[in-house]
Amino acid sequence: MPTAFIPFTMCATVRDDHRRSFRTDLERLTSAHRGWAPLDVLKSTNTKALLRGAIPQGVHTATDAGLARYLQDRLAADTDIHLDLTVSIER
Numbered sequence: 001m002p003t004a005f006i007p008f009t010m011c012a013t014v015r016d017d018h019r020r021s022f023r024t025d026l027e028r029l030t031s032a033h034r035g036w037a038p039l040d041v042l043k044s045t046n047t048k049a050l051l052r053g054a055i056p057q058g059v060h061t062a063t064d065a066g067l068a069r070y071l072q073d074r075l076a077a078d079t080d081i082h083l084d085l086t087v088s089i090e091r
Contacts, residue, residue, distance in 0.1 A: 003056050003057070004056070004057040005054040005055065005056055005057065006054060006055055006056075006057050006061040006067075006089055006090075007052070007053070007054045007089075007090040008052070008053055008054070008055065008067060008087055008088060008089045008090060009042075009050065009051065009052050009087070009088050009090065010039070010050075010051045010052075010053065010068075010071065010085055010086065010087045010088075011048060011049070011050055011051075011085070011086040011087075012025075012026065012029065012048070012049045012051060012083040012084070012085055013047065013048050013083065013084045013085075013086070014046075014047045014048070014082075014083065014084075015082050015083065015084060017082075018082040019046075019047070021080075021082065022046065022047065022083075025080075025081045025082060025083055026041065026044065026049055026083075028080065028081055029051075029075070029081060029083065030051070038053055038054070039051045039052070039053040040052050040053070055067070061089060063089075064087050064088055064089050065087075067087045067089060068085050068086060068087040071085055071087060072084075072085050
């Protein structure tokens with residue numbers, strides 16, 4: 001049975017105490033080894049980035065806030081990435 005993928009956009013914002021690592025954090029976030037949600041950068045500045053991705057449908061894709069928590073938890077597992085996320089599921 002095929003898996004349904006849910007497209008979303010995400011705004012990643014730098015945390016004040018991690019401005020120097022923002023570009024490195026973005027590179028790590030979008031690197032190919034992150035199979036849980038492949039991401040493409042649509043637009044970025046020195047403090048914000050707009051990204052687009054898709055993730056398999058699941059409990060975490062029911063709401064924008066639920067998906068944001070899910071992705072933030074995934075980032076928390078990688079302590080070298082310090083970004084705040086806002087997510088919008090494309091309906």
